[in-house]
Amino acid sequence: MSNTNPLNAGVSAVRSRPTGSESATGVAPLAKIAVAMALLGISVPVMAQESGSGMEVFETFTAVGQGESRANNSLNLEALDIAMPGATPEKMVDKIPGVNVATSDPFGFYEFANDIRVRAFSIDNLGVTLDGVPVGNSNPRYGSPIGRLVDPANLTTIKVSQGAGDVTTPAYQALGGSLQYFTKDPSREQGAMVSASYGSFDHISLFAKYEIGEFAPGLTGYVSGSHFEFTPKGLEGLGKNMGRRYEAKFKYDAPSEKVDVTYAVTYNDRDDFDTMSMSYSDYTGLEAGNYLGTGTGYIEYTPWTHPGLGTWNYGDFTDRGRNFGPIAYLDQTAGPGEGTNAIYYDKWRNGRMDTLHRFNFDFDLDTGKDLSVVTYYQDKSNYGLWGRGQSYAQTQVRAAYMNDPSRTDIWGQMWYDADGNAISESGDIVDEYGSDHAIVAPGTPVYADGVDFVPGVPGRTARDEDFGGHRYGLSATYTWETENNKLIFGGWYEFDYHGTERPNYNLDGGNILGDFRYDQFNFTNYTRYIDQSVTQLWIQDTYSAMDGKLDIIAGVKALQLDRDANGFLSIGEWLKNEETFRSTKYEDMFLPQFGLLYSLNDSTELFFNYSENMATPTSGTITTAGDTFNPDILKPEYSDNFDIGLRGNFNGGSYTLQAYSISYTDRILASAVPIDDPNAGAAGNSVYQNVGGVDSWGIEASGDIMTGIDGLSFSGSIALQETTFQEDLLDSVVFIGEGDAAPTAAEGYRVAPTSNPLAYEIYEDISDNDLGNTPFLTANFDAIYRKGNFRYTFGGKYYDDVYVNTLNTQPLDSYTVFDGSISYSGKTDTPLEGWKASLNVYNVFDQYFFTAAGYTDEDGSVRADRGRQFTLKMETTF
Template sequence: MRSNAFLNASALALSSVLATPALAANDASPATDAATSAAAPAAAGSARNEIVVIGTGQTRQVQSLTAEDIAIATPGTSPLAVLSKLPSVNFQSASPLGTNEWTTRISVRGFTQNQLGFTLDGVPLGDMSYSNFNGLHISRAITSDNIGMTELSQGAGALSTASSSNLGGTIAFESLDPSYDMGLTTSATFGSNDAWRVFARFETGDLGGGVRAYVSGTYSDTPKWKGKGSQELWQINSKLVAPMGDRGELKIFANYSEMADADYADLTPDILDRHGYDWDYLRYDFETAQDIATNLQNGVYTDDYEGYGTLTGDDAYYDGYGLRKDLLIGMSVDYDLTDELHVRVSPYYHNNRGIGTWWTPYVPTPGGSSLSVRGTEYFINRMGVTGSLSYDLFRGNQIEVGGWYEINDYDTARDYFGLDDAPTSSISHHEFPKNPFAYDYFYKFDINTYQYYVQDTWELTDSLKVSGGWKGIQVDIDASNDPSRTSASWATQGSLTAKDMFLPQVGVNYRPIYEVELFGSYAENMRAFTTTPFITSPDQFAAIREQGLKPETSKTFEGGLRFHLPKFEASVVGYHVKFDNRLFSVSPCSAIESCPSVLNNVGSVTTKGVEVTGQYRVTPALSLYAAYAYTDASYDDDVLNGAGELVAASGGKSVVDQPEHLINGEISYDDGTFIGRAHVNYQSKRYATYENDLSFKGRALVDLTVGYRINSDDALDGTEIQLNVTNVTDEKYVSTIGQSGGYQASYAPGDWQYFMVGAPRQWFVTLKKAF
């Protein structure tokens, strides 16, 4: 009922906008708007080579990438992968384009993906984790071709950011606005492993009074670089912009996506040593997978198999994949009530159905195969609204109050689907399996999020600006289960609340001369509980409640300088972060098995570091860019269990998966006809265990782009051909760590699978044409 009401209201609002004569009042709209127009050509000269937009005037560390940066990458590349050039951003994926959600991870200043905040046009995307309960991944929320700007706040996001997870930084994506000119933008890509992708966006142009819209369609089929299977995605994006007289503007977007995402096999150092980088699932060899499962269930863990040699029961599962369907609708109204008073209201709606699967050898199908398909299903139905009211008290001083409210009906199930005892799998990789024969659990969550903020921004002089304010947030989670589909060992019910009504943030920006600005800020943040504390046994949940589980919190200090010269821009930033009440989950079994986990607060983390960014425009066409980040992140405490026994001697050890040194270098050329860009990303070694007794060496990845645009007076005008090559030097390296639910306390051969390897050299050719 909630969703129907919201959809009806959105449809009514859209029809009202299109029918309102007042919208025709603004007839002076420019023919093109390079800042927002999707069809506008690349700006000439230095603007085209503005590789990174440094946050001029900001009191926090803020940096942005424009649509040009995404356009130079292979079409369909994850926007998160493009962000990896910014300082302190650690991006990892097993797929060359960063599109496989199981293996894709991003961290900033040592904070993992589920401790960051993400928004699209102000709409909260949750923490973008694989099993996201309150949002969706950016690759599904919008196609990369329609992203106009990506803004990263490495330390703390704005008080207005709608996120309950942003302990660390925030990443805000902004979609392109429709063009004032009618047109069609198309592209087709073909590449390694027979990957292909097509994209088309139709622009209506100005329909009268500045009303304009676009609709786009995308389909991509990106086969895995090893093993069998593919990442397949099709999307429809649409957006409408309509002026509201000369005082405001209405924007509406509606995006739909369907994804079938074949995963890569998780590895251990032992598996990697024995089988190499190309080891993957046994997909299409169902008989061997059944033999492994039969032996495992008969107590034979290790055996020899024809064509493979010696395998353990966990060396090679048959397959694993994810399916997702998402509908995301957002609307915003920005309006000047008076010359001093401005209001913004942005409702949104999101519906998702998803599943992640493994063909498990641990649970046989009754009366059928020795395998079954273990599913983890997700059902999200959420809606909410963000808004603000700002008032210019006097020249240079603005007071703003705002908030965010979301209601979320979220269900998740762990179930098992039967397989026939046959030579091939009887469940397709492109459909949601039906009729489970068993459940571990079926949880139902009612989640309510409340957030408000107050801030004052005051430009005391032309060179001095101060800002200050606070936010408050409360997230209530009520959990119940379906007793007919939940075993006794998982029958947890109850509620948890994370609440802090005063999280302050202050900042200052001082610009003594035009070329130099100094800035500094302090911010406190809290990460609300997720559904993880409930996915356990009733006894464990009772213990969690008795121990007084606390939400994670952070305190961030940062300060630095920005330099703005005619051909050179740079920033130097130092920071210190204290991360308290770190939550640590221990599972007594492997990820493919199902057993209740234990969650506890285990102390704090101290992180300090330096970030340096610089870009130099040698000529209007040629630019150089470099970024360096030094990060010293360590655990302050050992991990103890509820009995006070040592679980991990982590005190003083480096944070897992956090390289101490991150370096990016890039040379870019674009004269309007010829395009060239070479980029190198270096990361020093990363630890894979809490006790730092296993590490993976550093690596340097080189990516290359070359292209040619046709500028002519004939039909070929607007045609562009582009070649992208990733991992040019064919580096062999470990990419994602901890994707299967966490990290090891200490390394021992045969530990559960918990890392991935990166993709080898790949190439992609794209033909683009604008009409």
Template sequence: MQRNFLIAASGLAIVVAGQSAYAQSTGSADVEDSIIVTGARGERAVDGIKTPDTPKAKAVLTQELIARQNPGKAIFDTINIVPGVNFTSTDPYGAGGGNLRIRGFDGARVSATFDGIQVNDSGNYALYTNQQLDSELIEQVNINFGATDVDSPTASAAGGTVNYRTRLPKQDLGATFNYSHGTYDYNRVFGAIDTGEIGPWGTRAFVAASNTRYDQFRGPGEIKKTQYNARIYQPLGNNGDFLSIAGHYNQNRNNFYRRVGVNDMRTLLGTGTIPAAASISAANPLDLSKLSDTQFDTLFGYNNDASCTLGLKGTVTPSNGSTSTCSNYYGTSINPSDTGNIRFNSRFTLASNLIFTVDGSYQYTLANGGGTSVFAESNANAGKNGAYNRQGSRLGAGIATGVDLNGDGDLNDYVRLYFPSNTRTHRLGATASLRWEIDPSQTVRLAYTYDRARHRQTGEAGYLASNGNPLDDFGGIKSDVAAVDAAGNVIQKRDRLSYAILHQVAGEYVGKFFDNALTLQAGVRAPFFKRNLTNNCWTIPGSSNDAYCTSESAAVVSAKFPTYAAPYKGRTVNYNTVLPNAGFVYKFTPEVSVFGNFSQGFSAPRTDNLYAFDGVKIQPTIDVKPERTNSFDLGMRYATGKVQAQLSGWYIGYKNRIISSQVLLDDGSTLNTDRNVGKVKSYGVDASVAFKPVDVLSLYAFGSWISAKLQDNVLDPKTGAVISPTKDKFVAETPKWQVGGRVQFDLERVSLGVQGKYVGKRYLTDVNDVIAPSYTTVDLDARFTIGKIGNGAAWLQLNVINLFDQSYFANLSTQPAASNNPQVEFGAPRTIVGSFNLNF
């Protein structure tokens, strides 16, 4: 599994503590801080909820609200309380991951940044939400619903952005400690130490660490997460200038939950409940809301196997012509990952009206998604009895008829090997920004970004222990556990190297008119993005993840597999564009304003599917173009010390949407790969209001309605025939309606909060022939303050997730149609966690 964190070298959105910067990079934060005056109405919040007065439609949640959620909760789950956003968590605590949707855009089409570092996977742009910063260290998170910042260094943001940032080290010496225990044997420990200001220049720093471990709520398996963080902050004078360096390391060792597909449902529940795929259509959809509680429980109990027994070095004995032994063992359904980064951020005042910012960063990732395959020791038995169907003659390596994998002296066996897809990423980035304040009402800024990611994608096979567990989580990367072919080379499923290189220039203008009542903002960014691809293995038609890696000669492979394409080096693809944006804010009164924004976005094709063809022998009939969006927002805000309210209408025109479908190749064969299918039109309304009528009570309500429909059918590019009838179909996994809110009651020592959300039905397929039902969940949080300790306090906190034990489908694995077997994951049942917190 391709795993990595993109670094786009933008930095912290912080300038100094308490300022109002909500953007992602230091340069964007500096400009935005000049738009929103500290202490103005856009800086006010109602129990952690803000509506910043910017030209873009935004929402901001601060640590005040983040801290009320269960400790360690994924920050992307926390923003589920924002209109237009839907996040479905894999488990109740967040370390298992989840899926994000904003205004119909999935997480791969939303740019997410952590202190300016983009956390989307650099190959397929996926979000891995379980690897983010500990919630105690997040000062705030802000959401741009349909637009990016002018210097957003991303090749994936067809939709909006999610930006969260680390808190500053505290000015006084202190420490924070949290211990949490809950359902499913949840245990989490978090600790942080702040140095306070030390030395003659007021330098301050913090170090923090956490450890999380718990059982899966469904089936066998465990979630384990360890994280370390540190930051040093050096203010430079008293005008907001600073230097900062921060480090982050996260290690996950997780088992996957087993998904249930439509085919599994048919087997478990019978064709009377789940009819044959041929009888399911948009006119006669499979509506999963019609399942009874008993049927739902039957699906819920469909889990991975809790145990596995293998023979010598993974030997399996075919039973009834099958090698399925241990194929569903939970111990190989894993997602190990080691990720880390170092972030440098700075701001310098060169003159009273000239501000220079520089951000730099480095990131590293090693990760895979687990999995096994059964190999036949003999070339002659390759693909038989359910063994790996792409084995070919690679084990013999052109010098033998196979290889003795288990060491018993013959070639008669079938051996199950751990066969993950490893990704190792090194990424460097830097952003420089120069802001010139022409006069107090006129500002211009120029920015340049360079970022370079090196992705090494391999698939080394490793041995399994007799109980089915891998000898190493990363397979055959370590030679002492690697399985080798007859020539002594490690057996691989892929062996490729790619570089993602971005050069981007951006410019921005901000003007204030009519005694600052009107603010105009206009900008443009021009990304020049290149992917450089090297494939050391043979390309298999129809496969973007598995290749034919062999020690055989080119002549042998060409003779045996004439449709395979030869290895290649330095194949490049380029995606360049110019993306303007413009917006305004007009204040009728200090409390009432209107705003509007136009922004263009784009998303380049993803790396993995570029490896599905070589551009010479295996070549699609069309070239995939980047996705493009035109986003419009128009809205009104009202804010006082007691109210934060926002209403916005929006429209997004979306062309060149990319989906994976089957296309006809020039040689007459077919290939499943990415392709453009036309336009999507989406529009909707988002509304929210936070109200604090008295000091002890706050109320928050939000709602969103969306229409997001595909405008074209998927056509065969040669014949024009309809391959998939997607015209006028609703975008998959997108709820039309979302409504929710929160009530919080605060006394001196006791505080109680309740929040809930209704999510409308969602489609699992592009042709809308499978429907996931609507659901409503309610969470509760309660806090009792034991007492004050200096500037801090000690308190107990109780969180109840899914208070009324709602049964529902959470994550959806969407597909073109029901016949492609879309899959579901289950929402967690009622979960209770208690915490002891100490802050001094």
């Protein structure tokens, strides 16, 4: 018995959507389709194998989910093998039809910049599993992106259900499909493999794996370790992103063949520097040669040549933003506080340490009766650094003492004269806790003539946030299969504890270059401790009719989530020194799924699937700032997903054609806390509300073919997608005086009267606008040519123009990027046997392009591509 998924037939990858703006590229939708069609190829089956449904199935570059009533595709070993060395598992799924991945670096390493979308949904709304273990959610703060939990070199298959995972997928935030990652089983033969890669951006990847072999009857195992590093944008010679991962997997197959048990463990340790983006308005200024009114475009901006631009805008744009990043300290003589010291790369850093243990038990109970049990435990330990100005820290310290003058947790103290008067740094009497009331270091004497002011907040400060926790869970699925019927039922339970503490400290000497002074605490943004328990139950039945030609699949799942939070959930609570306890509960006992699978002949099948999905609000919603939290108002999100398609095999290839419709309702929007609120500026302090829905439809086609030229194969795909908002978004309410004229709205907004003649609602006029970073059209193709011991690959992707704001006034141009590789495998019975060398090139033609970094209401943000990348890889097995 095996935990991995068998591969099916062949196909490649793509994505979609119209922006409604032809001004971005000057290309009409029909012309875009023609351009993309020119990119399409069809790929090559490598070997035939048996399918459980009786259909002939090919193992190809990618694979169609034969025997599934849903759109379903997989990446096989060869597709993973030719991926860019160092690419994360998240980056690899870009080859699947209906999937699009935008990253800030060629590897997809910086998690906060990864935008992974499957049809209408981001990865936060997908069910993601590793060998059947749910990741929980993929949020970089509260969850575990899959790249932390598995080394790409240990993967054997990535399976994507674009429309919906089946009812047995353990997930509480899955509105769309599922991503399932499967690792290789240990070999019965002893051996080892080592690989090393070196390339652009100081990229180094090292991987080593030892196959223990069958070291006891039925017991096999392997251990592996890897190291990865590269220089992120703007930090050449200063810092590197690094990842280290250690894995082990052991499997026991009982002699009776009635049970197998698998244990696997992953330890992950990674550090990265925040990658900066630029606002869309800054980007258009650079493109026009007039950045922030300077009259120049892509140059390096410094405070000496362009003073007064603001502390966030200094940086290197000379290469069209490809090296723009969190700049180093610019002028150590400028003083310890603000200005040019505002951004320093070493205080924009993140670290993640994870350990995941998992057991898989597969029992063959009797003929047609099987039981699968998965249990797991994960420990998470993370940190995040970020700099803060002196004045911000002083404001919080003063406000904390004003709320509770007796508190003793703050290092700095308010300064008074001998008569108890609040005084300034120069000894003048001022308003107590006002902006001039001085904060002094402990032990500073009461003010008198000749007493020096010793600052309690001497300059720049920074926060060192610690967060993490643990989670554990168990899922079990029982399958009972008879001649014409297959019944599946089971359930999943998970408990997840997540704690977050974000204290702010002085830096040594008040200098941005200084180390953290952990003995000089200023304030805390929050301390959040969240307990969460999830229960999911499911049942599904498949009935075969018409002599096995028609499968009718019906299932239902029930989902319940309980979440509690306590602590200082916002800085407002810390200022008052009053902790909060909150509790929420979300449930739906009837989430149905229905599917049909009809075999037209031995090589062609039709499929249809409908599913209703619920996503519970994220963990962050329970920490909503201030009095805006109301558990009875915020509702879960829902989606209705329809899939219909045709797929099959032919002599030398395979294909799929599928269409879908998605209705997404009760969308939850996170709004920033107002700038004058004490919670402003601290990540995680947001207000959440249900704001309407999104409609999406699309068509996806893909295929693989072996050409008449020996050793040459193609794969390709094309996807069209339209994703639009269903209704306008309430922005604000404006009150006017008696006799005043009604307010007017800016471009992209509209004014609506209310029942109160003196009140007007301002709406974002977004109904029928396109969702951000969702292209109407995408197309992929890959060609593989094998000649002797050489393999040549070449591929490309077309990505349509998109908007980076919900008002649809900020378009980004379309682009096409190409990749290629050459590899040589040593001949058998020669000294080079077991050796392999490959050269991979990303962005072969060094195409300049920008991707969406964030799509906000009015002014979104963008990131430049990194440019052409070369990577040389050497590997050997022995």
